[in-house]
Amino acid sequence: MSGMHAFGKAQDIAALMNRRRANAVAWNLVFILSTALAVLFLLLLVCSIVDSVFGYAVLTDEIEPSALVPAKSSVGDFSRQELEEVALTRLSSGVLRRVEHEKPIAQRSDKDLRDLVEHYVVKPKVLRTWGFWDSLTKRAEVSAFIARNPGSYASFRSWLTPSFIVSDQSADPLRAGIRTALLGSLWIIMITFLFAFPVGVGAAIYLQEYALDTRLNRILKLNIFNLSAVPSIIYGLLGLAVFVRAMEPFTSGALFRSFTDNTANGRTIVSGGLTLGLLVLPIIIINTQEALKAVPDSLRMSAYGVGATKWQTIWYQVLPVSVDRILTGTILALSRALGETAPLVVIGASTFISVDPSGIFSKFTTLPIQIYQWSARPQGAYRNIAAAAIVSLMILLLLMNSVAIHTRDKIAKKKRLES
């Protein structure tokens, strides 16, 4: 058969060509649609969170500022003299005594006094909140609500403020902040990194570079893969049994006579950090193994060829070219740890503490736990601060990742130019 006829007549070829083109276009559309769908949901997620962070809140004061100082509708307008007067006359005797004991009224700053008056005298309370979108579109509903509730007033506010970041926990959503949870998260992630990075990279180096290809080692590698798929709550149970209970003398700090907080027992930062460390260990091991696998054998051979030992080959040649991949894997693993809630709840992280962690033997709470706890409350304002905390967590993640990626790129650049 001649070559011409093997592929059919001219019109057959043209028809086939059209079908092939149509096929390619169809698949292209499918891929574009799936990408668009993913982007759409991501946008929806961001919008729904941001929607809760800004918007109207209708507040009511227990004592209106104008009742304290005539003709002044906001504590912000009070003069120094008026602030001191209100503080001395309106604070309950118990609060006054405590406040005076901490720092005499006369020596306090204006801002300080304003906060005092707001908190103890005016006592604003959130009646209802609206999301950003509703605030723009349902102004009438807000006005109607104010009309129904005499003495209430609306204020358009951002729930994410600098003072939200630096304030500690409070029962009042207007005053609550995430400082304690933020510090808890940072401490935990530090312990997780210090534990999981060296152990994970070490294990991966052993498995990839040293371990012989025996049945036992193959089973070991397979199981590490399986471990990375174990639900995180299981790690919480493990952490509870091992770190909180069995290793209590160590994890509570009793062994080191470091009673920073002796109510914590084993439910400390070090227990939480180690539990999350176990959780991300398989991820770091797998990522590091993949990074080492990607280094061509010819590089190892050339190092052996000039009389390098196995360790010199790994340390001076293999690790420098795989370090950026290893760090990428570690960044991903730590990001996961930063967002984990379940295992920390299981090991008994505190849900309501206002004492900042002071070391690795302190009790703690973390941002995800704080978010979970706030979003579970019925009052509307807690949902808003939960959203603000979510935004803070995302910003923290972005910050952490960009610092890590920047460091990684600097290392990679240095490696390329290395003399």
Place this chain on the structure above:
Amino acid sequence: MNNHPAALALHHLGAATDVPKERPILQLQQVNIHYGQFHAVKDATFDILEKHVTAFIGPSGCGKSTVLRSINRMNDMIRGSRMEGKILFNDHDLYADQVDPVLIRRRIGMVFQKPNPFPKSIHENIAWGARINGYKGDFDELVEQSLRQAALWDEVKDKLKQNALRLSGGQQQRLCIARTIAVQPEVILMDEPASALDPIATGRIEELILELKNSYTIVIVTHNMGQASRVSDHTAFFMVDEKRTGYLQEYAPTEQLFLNPQHKKTEQYISGKFG
């Protein structure tokens, strides 16, 4: 130097006959190599002479590279490889229990088929091997001297801080040779060092080999019979039997092997009847 292959070969063959002393630096005795169940090389026995160039030729799968890698115990790196027999290096058994393969690889260096410089600067490529082996001298001097010996100095002397991967393939291969020289080995093993290079770069590597044999013993695996005849003093011809096991068919001074082969297989191979 005249680059014409025939001229090179004649020049070389003439010179090979009046080498004064012929001391075997490596002695292979009944070398058998297995990879797991597979018997890769059987009963290879021959001597490699000091400051000579010895070429290993033969068809694919004949075990010539395997034998080469067994000389500096690079085969140890391959899982499941097993070696029987003896390889004596300056009369010491390389496979004796107390021998450290790392030390052997410093004294018996290796240049690979594909140029594989370290992904570091040119300077570091040469200095690193010396540094990890405890070199105490002046590194700049060592780098210059090694690059000069590898005929690369003039091309790279102004860019020693540059990444070695930016050099051309031929330059990279000469850098790999310089890197091997820098740890001052006695033997240099070359596994098809020019097979990934163009003819001009190949010619330069061949010139370099002829230069280097004044100071080093060189063992070269090559598929190119012209190259074997141009650069080597002795040639080992390996064949493969019906069970795919390689064996040494003929070993002789290069001139004799090419002009007057003793075996039919050798004659067929060098005349291009198979391979």
